[in-house]
Amino acid sequence: MxxxxxxxxxxxxxxxxxxxxxxxxxxxxxxxxxxxxxxxxxxxxxxxxxxxxxxxxxxxxxxxxxxxxxxxxxxxxxxxxxxxxxxxxxxxxxxxxxxxxxxxxxxxxxxxxxxxxxxxxxxxxxxxxxxxxxxxRPSEKNIWLSPRERELLRLISEGFTNTEIADQIFLSPETIRGYRKNLLLKLGAKNTAVLVKIAVEQKLI
Structure with missing residues (x-):
């Protein structure tokens, strides 16, 4: 073989x-x-x-x-x-x-x-x-986010940069970048603008 x-x-x-x-x-x-x-x-x-x-x-x-x-x-x-x-x-x-x-x-x-x-x-x-x-499963699914991800999503929607968010929640900018990338993947968003739009539509923030 x-x-x-x-x-x-x-x-x-x-x-x-x-x-x-x-x-x-x-x-x-x-x-x-x-x-x-x-x-x-x-x-x-x-x-x-x-x-x-x-x-x-x-x-x-x-x-x-x-x-x-x-x-x-x-x-x-x-x-x-x-x-x-x-x-x-x-x-x-x-x-x-x-x-x-x-x-x-x-x-x-x-x-x-x-x-x-x-x-x-x-x-x-x-x-x-x-x-x-x-x-x-049917494609209309509920998106589950952890409390940390919801907090990050809220800060992103308020226009804060990775560095500003890192300062606020005491994590490194590198970690915030990783979180942001995961959020884009989870919500199927191409960029931050689409991410915020989906978050608002799905009432995630």
Missing amino acids: KMIKVAIVDDHKILTEGLESLITESGIAIVVGVAHSAAECRLSLGFWKPDVLLLDVGLPDISGLDFCKEIKEEFPVIKVLALTTHSEYTVVRQMLDNGASGYLIKNAMAEEVLAGIKAVAAGETFLCHEIDLLMK
Whole structure:
């Protein structure tokens, strides 16, 4: 049986090490490369030539959503399998629309990860159980935000910058940037103006 060649792009080193062990020990696949950012991946993807690329949505230098599209345009034969903490409908939908062949949540069971690799390598679409249920639900869904996210949304809508918000709620501007990026993903907004519009329409602030 031909071994499936897998590459991993994720900035969490402990996770990539765990995945590498899991895949290597599975007997069905080998890891041909690991990158912790999109920039790192771009340098090596042409050399690795993986069959399957495990890709995180929240990369440090670019959104995995955009990077997925870029990869599929440059290397259409590579099957992208998203592996992420994001389980929002809009994020999954956009990832699939951008060319991903499958979607896994990071708390997925080891068997699901391997099943996903096998399925997408064989040309199938694979959704882990939790995401499969999500995609079958009616699309008019309630958006759940944590109290911290609601507070941040309110401050964004009042026109404060990341630095000003950071000063107000005693977090670093870097953390605020991460929160803001997550809010854009969660609400399916392209930019801050759209984010505020959705927040008002959905009565989130």
